[in-house]
């Protein structure tokens with residue numbers, strides 16, 4: 001039953017008609033637990049609250065799978081507005097974005113042009129930018145664009161997914177770029193030809209890539225809600241005396257907020273990924289697919305007036 005729900009939500013997350021309808025009819029169906037509103041003002045308020053509790057933030061203007069150049073340029077403009085708002089307000093926040101929202105599926109020229117505009121604006125405001133990793137079909141292209149931009153800018157990092165077989169090699173390759181990486185399990189439905197189908201194997205690979213990237217001396221964000229991975233990382237940094245400024249934990253907005261505060265209390269850096277914007281549908285469906293138990297929250301939200 002859980003697998004059926006998971007597959008249904010993953011299917012819905014890629015449905016373009018539903019994405020358009022969700023955009024049109026607004027921020028409903030319980031998405032507000034995972035999304036900090038539709039405007040930059042609401043996002044800044046959420047960041048302030050998190051910062052006041054000792055939590056750092058990476059802000060994400062939601063958008064993905066854009067196929068129209070004008071729309072991609074507009075999303076890039078929104079990202080620049082978000083950077084300017086971070087610079088204007090007394091908040092501590094980085095920025096995260098997806099290359100498909102910047103024109104990855106349109107052309108290399110469009111995506112590079114939008115990314116250079118964003119990274120220059122971010123440099124001016126001292127804001128670090130992380131390129132999220134999307135589905136496998138975009139992985140190679142995303143890493144090529146990352147490497148190109150990394151040779152031009154300091155304030156850029158990206159994400160690798162523990163469920164992909166190729167990730168071990170990517171860790172080695174990106175070591176040549178001293179890449180600042182967020183490591184995650186992986187959120188898309190992938191074929192067993194490219195990704196470990198077994199959860200245990202994903203967890204083992206996750207531990208291995210965390211160890212490799214940290215011991216290579218690179219900055220590592222361990223992005224997970226999984227206690228076993230968090231405890232593994234704590235033991236690893238203790239054994240190898242890795243300093244607190246070489247790593248941080250990251251979690252998603254609205255997921256395990258009490259654990260986020262607990263890690264801050266223990267002295268770790270904890271960054272919360274805060275999505276906002278009208279294009280919340282695909283993101284929201286992936287969160288439901290990860291943990292069908294979250295549907296209960298959504299149903300409660302639906303019936304609460």
Ligand code: FDA
Pocket residue numbers: 131132133134159161182184185186187188223224225226227250251252255256272273290291294
């Ligand atoms: P998993 O989902 O296996 O959960 C492990 C355990 O955590 C559960 O058994 C439970 O104990 C606990 N848990 C999880 N959710 C909970 C909840 N709601 N309430 C209570 N306990 C809960 N993916 C991607 O493909 N590309 C990307 O760029 C990113 N970016 C990203 C940024 C950040 C900051 C995070 C945290 C995650 C991502 N992801 C991502 C998503 C990632 O790939 C993955 O899908 C989710 O983080 C879920 O995997 P976990 O590691 O949390 O473990």
